[in-house]
Amino acid sequence: MKHFLRALLILCALSLVGCRQSAQPTPTPDPDIQLEWLNSDKPLRVGMDALVFTLKNARAEPIRGAVIEVRGDMTHAGMVxxxxxxxxxxxxxxxxxxxxxxxxxxxxxxxxxxLPDGRTTQRRYDVQVRSQ
Ligand SMILES: [Cu+2]
Incomplete structure (x- = not known):
């Protein structure tokens, strides 16, 4: 029983780490960069998807040559x-x-x-994904 409890504690600690890893401090978004996720309002379903983002400067001109990285974390523990x-x-x-x-x-x-000049911006979206 003692061993079981210890194992449970370790498991809990591990899953907490896995879960919170993504919660890095969010840097203040650069007001000169407008990053939008265009199709975030449509229903999201399990499977392959194509997420469309737009990147514009303060004058609403498109920014090319940037890199957009997306990371998805589930709110519960134990997911890659x-x-x-x-x-x-x-x-x-x-x-x-x-x-x-x-x-x-x-x-x-x-x-x-x-951006090509090294500036970065970051946004967070909380979304719900439905099964097929
Ligand atoms: Cu999950």
């Missing part, structure tokens, strides 16, 4: 985070990130854009 990435962008500043929703439930999506 999902990563996605897009580089370059289209002429109108769109970036399409292939991304797989591996499970239904609540996700925290962290999107980070790195």
């Amino acid at each position: 985070p999902v990563d996605g990435k897009a580089e370059g962008g289209t002429e109108d500043g769109r970036y399409v990130v292939p991304f797989e929703w591996t499970m239904s439930g609540d996700w925290i999506v962290t999107v980070r854009a790195t």
Whole structure:
């Protein structure tokens, strides 16, 4: 019994670490960079998806040549985070990130854009993914 309790404690501690790892301090977004997730309002379903982001400057002009990195963490413990990435962008500043929703439930999506000049911005979205 003693061993079981200890194992349980260790498991809890480990899952807490796994769960909170993604909660890095969010840097203040650069007001000159507008990062938007265009299709975040449509219903999200388990499986492969294509996340579309736009990147614009303060004058609403498209920014090309950036890198957009997406990280998805589920709110419960024991899941491997999902990563996605897009580089370059289209002429109108769109970036399409292939991304797989591996499970239904609540996700925290962290999107980070790195511009060619090294500036970065980050946004967080809390979304719900439904089963098929
Ligand atoms: Cu999960």
